[in-house]
Amino acid sequence: MSESYQKWFVSRFTTAVFDNEMKWYYVEALQGRENYSTPDAMLKFFEDHGIDVRGHNILWGADNIQRWLKDLPPRQLLSESVRRMGSVMSRYAGKLVAWDVVNENLHHPLFEERLGKNASAIFYKIASSLDSRATMFLNEYNTLEHPGDMASMPSKYVEKLQEIKAFPGNEELVIGIGLQGHFDGHPNIPYVRAVFDLLGETKMPIWLTELNVVSCSKQVYYLEEIMREAFAHPAVKGMMIWIGWKPERCNEMCLLNYKLQNSPSGDVVDKLLAEWKTTNLRGVTDNAGAFEVKVFHGDYDVTVYNPDTGANVTKKVKVYDDKSEKLDVSISL
Numbered sequence: 223m224s225e226s227y228q229k230w231f232v233s234r235f236t237t238a239v240f241d242n243e244m245k246w247y248y249v250e251a252l253q254g255r256e257n258y259s260t261p262d263a264m265l266k267f268f269e270d271h272g273i274d275v276r277g278h279n280i281l282w283g284a285d286n287i288q289r290w291l292k293d294l295p296p297r298q299l300l301s302e303s304v305r306r307m308g309s310v311m312s313r314y315a316g317k318l319v320a321w322d323v324v325n326e327n328l329h330h331p332l333f334e335e336r337l338g339k340n341a342s343a344i345f346y347k348i349a350s351s352l353d354s355r356a357t358m359f360l361n362e363y364n365t366l367e368h369p370g371d372m373a374s375m376p377s378k379y380v381e382k383l384q385e386i387k388a389f390p391g392n393e394e395l396v397i398g399i400g401l402q403g404h405f406d407g408h409p410n411i412p413y414v415r416a417v418f419d420l421l422g423e424t425k426m427p428i429w430l431t432e433l434n435v436v437s438c439s440k441q442v443y444y445l446e447e448i449m450r451e452a453f454a455h456p457a458v459k460g461m462m463i464w465i466g467w468k469p470e471r472c473n474e475m476c477l478l479n480y481k482l483q484n485s486p487s488g489d490v491v492d493k494l495l496a497e498w499k500t501t502n503l504r505g506v507t508d509n510a511g512a513f514e515v516k517v518f519h520g521d522y523d524v525t526v527y528n529p530d531t532g533a534n535v536t537k538k539v540k541v542y543d544d545k546s547e548k549l550d551v552s553i554s555l
Contacts, residue, residue: 226482227467232271234495236521237319239276239431239462240264244314246281246288246306253290253302258313265317276431276462277314279322279361280307281345283332296336303333307348315353320398322361322431323349328374328382329362342382343389350395360386361400361431366417369410376420383424399426403433404464404474408440409448415455422457432464434475435487441475442486449494459542463491517541 231238242248243261250256268275281303294302311321324333324342333341349358364371365379372378383397399421421428430452435444452458465477472478477488484492500517507513519542527534 224469224482227478228267230478230482232273234492235273237274237276237460237462238268239278241466244278244310246310247286249310250306251288253288256309265314269317274319275317276359277310277318277321277356278431279325280310280349281323281333282325283330284326285330287332299333300337303345304348307345307352311349311352316355318353318356320357320359320429321349321353322359322400325361326363327360328378329364339385340389343386343392346386346395346397347389347391350392357396357398357427359398359400359429359431361402363402363404363432365421366401366403366414366430367405367409369413376417379421380424383426397426399424399428400431401428402464403430403448404436405434405444405448406436407438407444409435409444411447411451414448414451418452418455418457422455427459428455428457429460429462430458431462433461434464436474442490445475445487446490446494449490453494453498 240261243264249258249261265275291299291302323346327333327342333345346358360379360383362374362379365374365376369375379399383399386392386397387395401417401421418428430448433445433448433452435441435448438444449461452461463475463477465475466472467476467478469480475487476485477491479485498518499520500522503515503517505513505515520540522539522541523536524539525534525536
């Protein structure tokens with residue numbers, strides 16, 4: 223990763239997710255031969271720059287699983303899956319903000335088919351015990367993008383969520399709702415809003431986890447539409463953009479060109495990041511020493527200054543919840 227790209231990334235974003243580097247088939251292509259050197263290095267980079275990381279992913283029943291896994295009998299598949307969970311989660315527990323536990327288990331129900339209908343519920347229970355600080359996520363495509371995909375329609379998503387939470391021991395588990403958001407054309411914004419409304423009724427946090435828009439003449443316009451709709455909805459707590467930039471290529475949507483210059487999509491993201499940030503806000507405390515203000519969610523440096531003495535103090539504060547936060551600062555007179 224070039225130094226210029228590193229600077230570009232860390233100056234904009236607060237959370238990162240790896241493309242393939244933490245997946246089972248990447249770190250253990252051959253049975254029993256694990257190699258975490260790449261995700262270790264990537265995680266250290268983001269830790270050094272104060273950027274949160276999502277764990278993507280622990281288990282995935284898609285067709286591209288390792289050949290050695292495909293033909294295992296059920297008992298051994300369960301054993302290997304639990305071993306995998308212990309391996310990756312013990313390594314990164316406490317270092318990640320979220321885990322995609324069983325990725326795309328509505329479209330790829332391999333574990334349910336081979337291990338029984340409660341397979342995902344059991345895996346989520348195990349995962350929550352291995353890393354109690356992170357949020358455990360479902361992560362699916364087409365729930366938001368395509369109303370016609372019956373496998374992952376919103377009602378099916380809610381059914382899966384309820385099924386996992388109904389399993390003994392999972393009743394109080396917070397399960398994040400991961401909506402990938404791979405849009406292949408004009409987004410149906412009224413439908414997107416309705417999906418947010420329906421899934422928001424679960425009171426579980428919603429994230430767009432892999433947002434991109436297929437390359438087309440209106441890509442920039444569609445991207446801004448989707449991002450604004452998501453940002454405006456109170457149930458949506460975060461957005462991840464699936465840019466996958468590399469010097470020689472990128473995925474469907476590039477925020478940069480090969481010269482590390484912003485693309486039109488990159489300009490849209492920068493515009494929205496600037497719009498959704500409170501900066502250089504000044505005010506004077508009242509007679510009780512209080513100053514109240516509304517700000518966008520984010521990390522802030524708050525400086526209190528006494529003009530009579532010249533004394534000042536700066537505090538860091540995080541504003542992420544849908545509630546008021548009181549910051550008490552004492553300063554010498």
